[in-house]
Structure formats: structure tokens, C-alpha cells
Amino acid sequence: MFGASVTCLYVLLELIPKGAxxxxxxxxxxxxxxxxxxxxxxxxxxxxxxxxxxxxxxxxxxxxxxxxxxxxxxxxxxxxxxxxxxxxxxxxxxxxxxxxxxxxxxxxxxxxxxxxxxxxxxxxxxxxxxxELHGPVLHIREPWSPEESEVSCSATGRPAPTVTLIVTQQHLSFSQHNTTRVHNNNNTVTVTTTAVLSGLHGNSTQVGCVAGVASGAQIQVFQRIYEEKRTSDDGFLNPESLRSFLTWTAVLWMIALFCMLAVIGYLQHKLKHSSRNPERTKTPRQTTRDSQQVTTPLIHHVNEIKQRTPAKTRPESSVSKQLF
CATH class of the missing domain: 2.60.40.10 (Immunoglobulins)
Incomplete structure (x- = not known):
């Protein structure tokens, strides 16, 4: 019995491919x-x-x-x-x-x-x-209040990517997260994550987004939010932006007024100068040479007439010549 078992084990070992x-x-x-x-x-x-x-x-x-x-x-x-x-x-x-x-x-x-x-x-x-991984694209919308702003980030990939919003300042936080997925015709998926950033108090805030796929690469993008560019809830500029807007408007108006006064002064000066010399503007002034050219032919013509006309002799002289 033991011999038969050894024989079967030997046959099985021979059937196993060498190098297995x-x-x-x-x-x-x-x-x-x-x-x-x-x-x-x-x-x-x-x-x-x-x-x-x-x-x-x-x-x-x-x-x-x-x-x-x-x-x-x-x-x-x-x-x-x-x-x-x-x-x-x-x-x-x-x-x-x-x-x-x-x-x-x-x-x-x-x-x-x-x-x-x-x-x-x-x-x-x-x-x-x-x-596949395309994006991410980070978008920051106008804030709902001076201390909040809506941030969204989208990326397209295959398989469906993960999209995560991040912020560098510790006192800031995201809330009201919302994620949507859209399946495209080329087997890719577009994922968009939206959240509200709260706690904005500084002059600027850096917000980022990380997109990646499973066992694949990750791509990060960052964008800075500037406080001076933000608007209030009612759609009007905040006091800081309004002050800057009014300052530039006043400067532009002063430049326009200065240019207008300069043009008016130039026109008045030109009108005064032309009114003092009315004859100069109507008829040109004759020069001495021109007057000589006009009068000289008349004098010459009179002299010629005098030379051609014989002088009249007195009758007494003619009678005396006949008598003697």
C-alpha cells in the first residue's frame, strides 16, 4: 500500500512541468x-x-x-x-x-x-x-457676502476622476459641497465639485484644486482671490473699489476740462489777432516796387506829349519879322 502511494506521487511529480x-x-x-x-x-x-x-x-x-x-x-x-x-x-x-x-x-x-x-x-x-485626465479648471464666482465665495472645479477623465478643493490658510474652510458627474460620448466622465469658501478676512486668499484618476497621475492648479476685486451683495462696488473709481473719474474729468479750456483760449487769441488787422486780411499791401511800376508809365507818356507839341509863338514877333 505504501509502495503504491509512492508510485502515484512520483507520477504526479513527473506530470508537473519542470521549472514550474x-x-x-x-x-x-x-x-x-x-x-x-x-x-x-x-x-x-x-x-x-x-x-x-x-x-x-x-x-x-x-x-x-x-x-x-x-x-x-x-x-x-x-x-x-x-x-x-x-x-x-x-x-x-x-x-x-x-x-x-x-x-x-x-x-x-x-x-x-x-x-x-x-x-x-x-x-x-x-x-x-x-x-485620460483633462483639466482641472478652477472657477471662482462672485461672493454672496464679504466673507464667503463660491468655488467650483471640474475635470474630465477616464475612469471618472476625483476632484478635491483645497485652501492654504488654516482659518478658511469649505462647506456645502456638491459633486456632479456627466458621462461623455467618448467614455470619459466630467466631474464638477462646488463648495462655499468661508472665513475670508485677509487681502488675498489662495485656493487650489487637485484632480486625479485611480492609480494615475494627479494635476494641481491654484488661483488667488483678491479682496479689492470683490463686490457686495447688492451688485454695487464696495467702498474701497468705489473710492478708487471716483478718484479716477475725477482725474479724467480734470484732464478733459483742461484740454477744453486750452482750445477755447487758443480760439479767442486767434480771433483777437485777426480783428486788429482787418485790411491785412482783406487786400494785400502793395510794395514800393509795385507802385513804381504803376506810376512810371504815366509820367513817361505825359513827357512824350510835351515834347511832340511845338511851343506857340507870340504874334508880335511874327509881325515884326514881316515888317523889316
Whole structure:
């Protein structure tokens, strides 16, 4: 009876694949940003004589070979994947594939197969999951009272992101939290968190928002609230802003009045100057040269007439000439 039991145990040990005790170290799930690089890695925990490494993608109808490596032929990647996939290895004990720009088609589970001499195929499995994160966008609305302000923050991602409002001052606090989720057509979810910030007393307050996805990256944004820019409940400017507004208005009015007085003074001066010299503005003044050009021809004409007309002789002289 004891001999039969030993024989059965020996048969079971022979049926167990050799090297089954050797494990492959890998991550069960790898998170990567959509559109960014994704790295899948497998490593043997013991040194074995590896003949070939093969990376496969698990599909509903079976496995699809993506890349292989052997000492004789080197690394080989499917032609349609060469531009977007790198195959890396280290002494055939550690290998990985790097997808440069991961998309939704790259999501799924992958197998790394170590074909060893004497131990057969050693297989590890890892799955790739992508996440998206857009935002966050922080918005601060006009306050309901001098000591309160409504703050909202929204982010879009896949899976649904977490959105958290934070404030740097310890004496401030958020209340009346409200969170909404909107499912988009591209399988992303937009999450918006709204709260009321209470305890505003200082000149400025820094408010922040943290958005992140599960097992993925987190993004933080901050914005400062300035007290002098805030308004009162009735929609009018607060005293500080009103005082500044009135000061600038008075300055602008003084500048406009000064310009108007300057223009009026210039026009009055011009009118007085033109009224003192009416003839100068009506007829041009003749110069000495022009007057000489006008009078000289008349004098010359009179002289010519005098020279051409003979002088009249007295009758006594003519009679005396006849008598003698």
C-alpha cells in the first residue's frame, strides 16, 4: 500500500512541468496615460538558459505574436508595429515592450513567454489600462457676502476622476459641497465639485484644486482671490473699489476740462489777432516796387506829349519879322 502511494506521487511529480517553481516577476496591471508611452516588463527570478522570448497579446480568439528575440536572429517586431513599439531585453532574463503612443486599441492583457532549454515555456501575464485626465479648471464666482465665495472645479477623465478643493490658510474652510458627474460620448466622465469658501478676512486668499484618476497621475492648479476685486451683495462696488473709481473719474474729468479750456483760449487769441488787422486780411499791401511800376508809365507818356507839341509863338514877333 505504501509502495503504491509512492508510485502515484512520483507520477504526479513527473506530470508537473519542470521549472514550474520558477516565477516571473511582472506587474499585474500597468496604468498609462492615453497618448503617452506604456512599458510592459517581465523578469525571471532565477537564471535559466533562455532560447527565445516572445511577447503576445491575448485576444478573444487566441494569442497574437507581437515581438520575438533569439540569439541567432535578434529582435523581430511585426511590420505594422515597428513605428510604435520597441522591444528591449537584457541577457534574455529581463525583457520589455514599450508602446510609444498608447491608444484604446492597445489596452488589454499581454503574455511574456520565456522558452527555456530543459524547462520549457515560462509564461507571465500583465494587463495594460489607459487613463485620460483633462483639466482641472478652477472657477471662482462672485461672493454672496464679504466673507464667503463660491468655488467650483471640474475635470474630465477616464475612469471618472476625483476632484478635491483645497485652501492654504488654516482659518478658511469649505462647506456645502456638491459633486456632479456627466458621462461623455467618448467614455470619459466630467466631474464638477462646488463648495462655499468661508472665513475670508485677509487681502488675498489662495485656493487650489487637485484632480486625479485611480492609480494615475494627479494635476494641481491654484488661483488667488483678491479682496479689492470683490463686490457686495447688492451688485454695487464696495467702498474701497468705489473710492478708487471716483478718484479716477475725477482725474479724467480734470484732464478733459483742461484740454477744453486750452482750445477755447487758443480760439479767442486767434480771433483777437485777426480783428486788429482787418485790411491785412482783406487786400494785400502793395510794395514800393509795385507802385513804381504803376506810376512810371504815366509820367513817361505825359513827357512824350510835351515834347511832340511845338511851343506857340507870340504874334508880335511874327509881325515884326514881316515888317523889316
Amino acid at each position: 517553481s520558477v516565477t516571473i516577476q511582472t506587474e499585474q496591471a500597468v496604468m498609462a496615460a492615453a497618448g503617452g508611452p506604456a512599458s510592459l516588463t517581465c523578469q525571471l527570478t532565477e537564471h535559466d538558459d533562455v532560447l527565445q522570448i516572445t511577447w503576445q497579446k491575448i485576444l478573444p480568439d487566441g494569442e497574437k505574436d507581437l515581438a520575438t528575440y533569439t540569439r541567432r536572429f535578434g529582435a523581430r517586431v511585426r511590420p505594422e508595429l515597428k513605428d510604435n513599439m520597441d522591444f528591449q531585453y537584457e541577457e534574455l532574463q529581463n525583457c520589455s515592450v514599450v508602446i510609444r503612443e498608447a491608444t484604446g486599441e492597445d489596452e488589454g492583457c499581454y503574455r511574456c513567454v520565456f522558452n527555456t532549454y530543459g524547462k520549457g515555456a515560462l509564461i507571465g501575464t500583465t494587463c495594460l489600462k489607459l487613463y
